[in-house]
Amino acid sequence: MAVREGLLALLHEGPRYGYQLKTEFEAATGGVWPLNVGQVYTTLDRLERDGLVEVRGVEGETAPSQKTYAITVDGVAALGEWWEAVPSDDPPPRDELMLKVLMAIERGDDHALRVITHQRTVLLTLLQARRKERRAAGDESLAARLVTDALVARAEADLRWLDTCEEHLQRRPASATSAPTTASSTSTRKASR
Amino acid sequence: MAVREGLLALLHEGPRYGYQLKTEFEAATGGVWPLNVGQVYTTLDRLERDGLVEVRGVEGETAPSQKTYAITVDGVAALGEWWEAVPSDDPPPRDELMLKVLMAIERGDDHALRVITHQRTVLLTLLQARRKERRAAGDESLAARLVTDALVARAEADLRWLDTCEEHLQRRPASATSAPTTASSTSTRKASR
DNA sequence: CATACCATGTAAGCGGTTACATGATTTT
DNA sequence: AAAATCATGTAACCGCTTACATGGTATG
Numbered sequence: 001m002a003v004r005e006g007l008l009a010l011l012h013e014g015p016r017y018g019y020q021l022k023t024e025f026e027a028a029t030g031g032v033w034p035l036n037v038g039q040v041y042t043t044l045d046r047l048e049r050d051g052l053v054e055v056r057g058v059e060g061e062t063a064p065s066q067k068t069y070a071i072t073v074d075g076v077a078a079l080g081e082w083w084e085a086v087p088s089d090d091p092p093p094r095d096e097l098m099l100k101v102l103m104a105i106e107r108g109d110d111h112a113l114r115v116i117t118h119q120r121t122v123l124l125t126l127l128q129a130r131r132k133e134r135r136a137a138g139d140e141s142l143a144a145r146l147v148t149d150a151l152v153a154r155a156e157a158d159l160r161w162l163d164t165c166e167e168h169l170q171r172r173p174a175s176a177t178s179a180p181t182t183a184s185s186t187s188t189r190k191a192s193r
Numbered sequence: 194m195a196v197r198e199g200l201l202a203l204l205h206e207g208p209r210y211g212y213q214l215k216t217e218f219e220a221a222t223g224g225v226w227p228l229n230v231g232q233v234y235t236t237l238d239r240l241e242r243d244g245l246v247e248v249r250g251v252e253g254e255t256a257p258s259q260k261t262y263a264i265t266v267d268g269v270a271a272l273g274e275w276w277e278a279v280p281s282d283d284p285p286p287r288d289e290l291m292l293k294v295l296m297a298i299e300r301g302d303d304h305a306l307r308v309i310t311h312q313r314t315v316l317l318t319l320l321q322a323r324r325k326e327r328r329a330a331g332d333e334s335l336a337a338r339l340v341t342d343a344l345v346a347r348a349e350a351d352l353r354w355l356d357t358c359e360e361h362l363q364r365r366p367a368s369a370t371s372a373p374t375t376a377s378s379t380s381t382r383k384a385s386r
Numbered sequence: 387c388a389t390a391c392c393a394t395g396t397a398a399g400c401g402g403t404t405a406c407a408t409g410a411t412t413t414t
Numbered sequence: 415a416a417a418a419t420c421a422t423g424t425a426a427c428c429g430c431t432t433a434c435a436t437g438g439t440a441t442g
Contacts, residue, residue, distance in 0.1 A: 003401080005292075005293075006292055017421080034284060036404075038403085038423075042401085043401080067422075084315075091225060102222055102340075103202040103221060146291070146295065146361065150291050161343045168335060210394095231432080231433085236429080236430090
């Protein structure tokens with residue numbers, strides 16, 4: 001649910017054809033998010049099927065035929081909802097870093113601490129690289145600048161979270177290897193059979 | 194690439210069967226990320242196909258047959274890489290909030306500012322709700338606590354980023370409607386034909 | 387006895403990625 | 415003449431979600 005609405009937003013400014021949407025999408029995101037052309041066409045097919053978009057006409061009877069699409073009233077309505085919608089909650093999207101730490105805890109606190117410190121060092125170097133590139137990207141497009149800003153902010157948040165994870169693990173009563181209460185819930189059942 | 198490695202991590206602690214993996218996965222994530230049982234089986238099929246997992250045996254000749262899976266040496270290796278890997282860069286994952294703001298900018302600075310302020314207010318109330326739930330979740334599992342901590346940190350980062358977006362838009366020379374330089378790159382070509 | 391839970395799976399669909407095919411036009 | 419770009423599409427696969435089908439077991 002990201003490319004779909006992105007294309008819809010571009011079509012809201014006027015009729016476009018597939019290839020044009022690809023280039024404009026990439027331009028709007030500062031070249032940070034390349035978009036495969038094929039996906040534009042399949043996405044346009046789905047949008048047309050759902051009635052959010054319609055074929056306006058085909059210009060150029062020769063080979064590069066430029067099949068033009070336009071947004072419909074339903075499409076405008078769907079787009080309007082998208083602007084106001086806030087990225088989903090309940091359930092929160094599965095995040096790889098969180099999952100990694102949680103699974104590491106399941107394996108054992110010592111292992112979790114090792115994973116956390118390792119992730120922190122890698123993330124820190126990556127953050128510094130991004131900060132450097134942000135300083136150098138003064139002449140870049142606004143879009144590219146904003147994206148790097150967002151990535152920096154996210155990385156900082158992740159680093160802070162890793163710190164709190166470490167504190168939580170160090171403060172809690174030593175349950176050396178694994179969480180005993182949760183693990184037994186499934187294994188006891190098997191033993192009682 | 195999240196459920197797959199999660200199951201692999203659980204299997205590293207010992208042989209498990211499908212349904213067991215579902216319950217343990219949900220327990221490890223503090224019940225925050227429910228996992229459809231069907232996906233466990235399809236994922237196990239793919240893991241077996243890739244040689245990261247193998248069927249250890251089927252216990253119980255009666256109906257609930259409990260088909261047990263175990264991790265292989267290749268599986269252990271793949272898991273080892275996962276612990277050290279840092280969530281991907283280049284290209285950074287498409288994020289809905291970022292895309293939304295970038296597309297709003299494409300439509301016009303005034304529209305972008307409206308979207309930003311709206312997103313900020315919604316995010317702020319959502320953040321306060323999560324802070325409240327975090328304070329109340331003292332007796333919850335460590336996993337659930339860490340997840341809410343992470344979500345709070347992310348929300349704070351997003352809010353800060355929205356602020357910087359607003360500053361960037363307000364400071365830059367008034368290009369009222371849309372970005373003229375980027376938009377012309379594709380439209381001029383069509384006009385020149 | 388009915389309901390909930392345990393345990394296995396299949397089928398259909400979604401959005402996304404990669405790769406390939408076709409042909410014209412423009413640039414080198 | 416060769417290569418890059420424009421422009422359309424198709425095919426196969428991935429991980430994921432939802433829903434359904436099939437039974438046995440335990441609990442109310």
